Amino acid sequence: MTVDNTVIPAxxxxxxxxxxxxxxxxxxxxxxxxxxxSLICGxxxxxxxxxxxxxxxxxxxxxxxxxxxxxxxxxxxxxxxNVASLGYDLQGLVDSKLIAIDHVHVDRSEIEETGxxxxxxxxxxxxxAIDTIGAKRVxxxxxxxxxASFTDAAVLRxxxxxxxxxxxxxxxxxxVTGERGNGQLTRYGIEEYVSDCVILLDNRVVEQITTxxxxxxxxxxxxxxxxxxPFFIDAQGxxxxxxxxxxLNHSASHEVIATGIDGLDRMLAKGGFFRGSSVLVSGLAGxxxxxxxxxxVKACCERGERCLYFSFEESQSQLLRxxxxxxxxxxxxxxxxxxxxxxxxPSLYGLxxxxxxxxxxxxxxxxxxxxxxxxxxxxxxxxxxxATLLRLVDLLKQNGITAIFTSLSDAKLRAHGLDREVSSxxxxxxxxxxxxxxxxxxxxxxxxxxxxxxxxxxxREYHIDSHGISLVRPYVGPHGVLxxxxxxxxxxxxxxxxxLRKQLVEQRKRExxxxxLLLERKIAEMRAALEAxxxxxNVLLDDESRQLLSDDDVRQRLxxxxxxxx
Amino acid sequence: xxxxxxxxxxxxAVGVEGHYSLRLYVxxxxxxxxxxxxxxxxxCEEYLAGAYTIEVIDLxxxxxxxxGDQILALPTLVRHLPTPLVKIIGDLSNTxxxxxxxDIRRDxxxxxxxxx
Numbered sequence: 001m002t003v004d005n006t007v008i009p010a011x012x013x014x015x016x017x018x019x020x021x022x023x024x025x026x027x028x029x030x031x032x033x034x035x036x037x038s039l040i041c042g043x044x045x046x047x048x049x050x051x052x053x054x055x056x057x058x059x060x061x062x063x064x065x066x067x068x069x070x071x072x073x074x075x076x077x078x079x080x081x082n083v084a085s086l087g088y089d090l091q092g093l094v095d096s097k098l099i100a101i102d103h104v105h106v107d108r109s110e111i112e113e114t115g116x117x118x119x120x121x122x123x124x125x126x127x128x129a130i131d132t133i134g135a136k137r138v139x140x141x142x143x144x145x146x147x148a149s150f151t152d153a154a155v156l157r158x159x160x161x162x163x164x165x166x167x168x169x170x171x172x173x174x175x176v177t178g179e180r181g182n183g184q185l186t187r188y189g190i191e192e193y194v195s196d197c198v199i200l201l202d203n204r205v206v207e208q209i210t211t212x213x214x215x216x217x218x219x220x221x222x223x224x225x226x227x228x229x230p231f232f233i234d235a236q237g238x239x240x241x242x243x244x245x246x247x248l249n250h251s252a253s254h255e256v257i258a259t260g261i262d263g264l265d266r267m268l269a270k271g272g273f274f275r276g277s278s279v280l281v282s283g284l285a286g287x288x289x290x291x292x293x294x295x296x297v298k299a300c301c302e303r304g305e306r307c308l309y310f311s312f313e314e315s316q317s318q319l320l321r322x323x324x325x326x327x328x329x330x331x332x333x334x335x336x337x338x339x340x341x342x343x344x345x346p347s348l349y350g351l352x353x354x355x356x357x358x359x360x361x362x363x364x365x366x367x368x369x370x371x372x373x374x375x376x377x378x379x380x381x382x383x384x385x386x387a388t389l390l391r392l393v394d395l396l397k398q399n400g401i402t403a404i405f406t407s408l409s410d411a412k413l414r415a416h417g418l419d420r421e422v423s424s425x426x427x428x429x430x431x432x433x434x435x436x437x438x439x440x441x442x443x444x445x446x447x448x449x450x451x452x453x454x455x456x457x458x459x460r461e462y463h464i465d466s467h468g469i470s471l472v473r474p475y476v477g478p479h480g481v482l483x484x485x486x487x488x489x490x491x492x493x494x495x496x497x498x499x500l501r502k503q504l505v506e507q508r509k510r511e512x513x514x515x516x517l518l519l520e521r522k523i524a525e526m527r528a529a530l531e532a533x534x535x536x537x538n539v540l541l542d543d544e545s546r547q548l549l550s551d552d553d554v555r556q557r558l559x560x561x562x563x564x565x566x
Numbered sequence: 567x568x569x570x571x572x573x574x575x576x577x578x579a580v581g582v583e584g585h586y587s588l589r590l591y592v593x594x595x596x597x598x599x600x601x602x603x604x605x606x607x608x609x610c611e612e613y614l615a616g617a618y619t620i621e622v623i624d625l626x627x628x629x630x631x632x633x634g635d636q637i638l639a640l641p642t643l644v645r646h647l648p649t650p651l652v653k654i655i656g657d658l659s660n661t662x663x664x665x666x667x668x669d670i671r672r673d674x675x676x677x678x679x680x681x682x
Contacts (some may be wrong), residue, residue, distance in 0.1 A: 043647070104636065104638060105636050106636065106638060107636075110651060110652055110653055111653045111654070111655060112652065112653065112654040112663060112664075112666070113654075113656050113663075114654055114655075114656040114657075114658055114660040114663035114664055114667065115598075115601070115602070115656035115657035115659035115660055116607075116656055116657050116659070116660065117598065117639040117640060117641065117642075117655045117656040117657070118598065118639065118640060119639055120593040120596075120625070120639075120640040121591065121593070121625065121632050121637040121638045121639055121640045121641070121642065122638045122639075123593075123627065123639075124593055124625040124626070124629045124632050124637075124640075125632045125633055127629065128629035128630055128632065146638070150639065174661070191652050210629055252612055268677035344635050405606055417670070
């Protein structure tokens with residue numbers, strides 16, 4: 001695992017020895033100071049011994065550096081058994097002379113002190129163990145126990161000072177553990193002798209949830225991360241979470257991937273989300289946030305990409321069963337190792353531990369997309385939740401992983417809630433809501449923001465049915481956007497009105513037609529009458545001319561008859 | 567490292583009731599170790615004449631022996647016999663404390679070797 005947030009100078013001023021503890025070496029820019037003693041202090045049960053064992057085991061296994069474990073508390077047998085659960089074969093390493101365990105047991109009752117003494121015996125034993133296996137690393141766990149066994153604290157202090165000086169001379173990298181005392185880092189104040197590097201482990205309980213934290217108090221000659229870093233111990237040893245918010249240097253992809261919902265794709269100018277973007281799907285209860293996430297998962301898996309689904313509300317089988325009901329079947333993808341569902345109750349661990357676990361899963365599974373359902377399940381101080389998400393988003397962006405975060409909004413607190421807190425981290429924000437009208441709730445969505453692309457400003461109604469999520473064609477009328485039955489009613493009403501209008505128009509058209517026919521008929525009649533008039537007129541004219549002719553004829557014949565010539 | 571082992575000390579082997587089997591751990595010839603050995607020899611001669619064995623173990627020579635008796639402080643006197651195991655650390659300069667530690671009564675008359 002590498003987190004390259006920090007620039008390591010070209011000439012490191014101090015040689016460092018990697019501890020092999022995931023994340024710790026990043027915080028300290030390389031590990032513990034080589035050849036010097038470092039103090040690991042903390043209250044009981046903080047993981048000091050485990051820190052030491054891990055330092056030795058990883059050194060032996062990964063770097064071939066043998067190590068000596070000098071235990072002042074646990075017996076070697078117990079030690080071997082205790083770390084076996086982490087998969088460390090301590091006995092095997094002892095047998096192959098990579099690790100030497102020396103148990104220093106002092107029984108106060110069988111010791112009598114008389115006269116001057118020193119702790120040369122301790123030096124002899126340690127020196128012998130170091131020489132036997134050629135150790136480069138030494139752990140003293142917990143050397144302060146000696147204070148309870150010897151009365152002469154002044155001698156012991158002087159000898160411890162000499163011991164640490166001697167260890168430095170020998171050039172072995174040493175981890176000294178110390179129990180935290182009142183008002184000081186260790187019970188007997190040995191931090192004043194081991195002052196090159198001091199690491200504080202802490203185990204804090206807030207609201208009944210324990211979170212382990214680690215802080216580098218000082219590190220002479222080196223810069224280091226100064227924050228308190230959460231860490232946790234589980235079957236894979238110690239994991240420290242070094243992700244800082246410092247890195248804003250991830251490269252942005254231009255590739256667009258489908259959201260898994262056709263209508264939503266069309267609302268986004270590019271037709272989907274940018275790869276590597278962080279998408280917030282916020283909404284009230286029952287708005288289908290999980291279904292939105294699952295639709296995206298399905299689309300990813302169909303493309304052959306790997307998805308990691310963190311479910312904080314439902315177990316895997318419940319999630320799969322419920323998604324079947326909306327036509328999203330994911331079991332095949334799980335079988336094909338394209339999808340992994342990680343379910344855990346949010347209250348099981350502290351925020352930081354959740355984050356660490358997610359971090360590790362993400363690093364291990366290398367998904368293309370991640371769904372976190374929901375982020376609102378994380379309870380805690382607002383600033384902590386925000387910091388946690390910030391680091392998670394950073395991690396995902398660093399790795400170019402597209403992420404869907406669902407968030408349950410509270411209707412009342414909506415304006416002040418988590419949504420606003422995280423919105424600055426998100427590239428795309430799809431807001432889901434419901435409107436109540438006419439005795440029904442209807443689901444609406446709109447794209448609140450989509451960095452780097454245009455998006456529809458429309459509020460869209462969507463349905464969730466056995467085929468998943470589908471967006472409904474919007475009805476935008478004179479009275480705003482209508483949804484559900486109101487929309488259907490309105491559409492029906494419009495249809496009816498349209499038909500009525502059509503009928504009316506047709507009726508009027510028919511009437512007009514009739515009128516026209518009437519008029520045309522009248523025109524025809526009048527034309528006929530006119531024609532009749534004209535005919536009669538012609539007949540009269542003809543008669544007249546014939547009469548005139550005949551009159552002339554008669555006059556001539558009369559004249560002839562009279563015998564007179566005119 | 568050579569496999570140097572201390573001679574096993576066994577009450578039966580010694581075979582004497584009240585026999586003191588003592589081991590003095592030192593690291594080189596330091597003033598403290600020299601003082602301790604001298605004090606030990608004096609006390610033993612005085613109170614346990616003839617009924618003791620002293621084995622001086624120099625951890626500079628045989629460091630592997632330190633872990634066996636859980637030696638930390640030096641010099642350390644270990645009383646293996648009689649049981650229980652007792653450790654006295656320091657240069658043994660306080661005779662009373664040494665006697666208490668070794669469980670030797672002061673009023674116990676110094677043993678006199680039967681003359682031949």
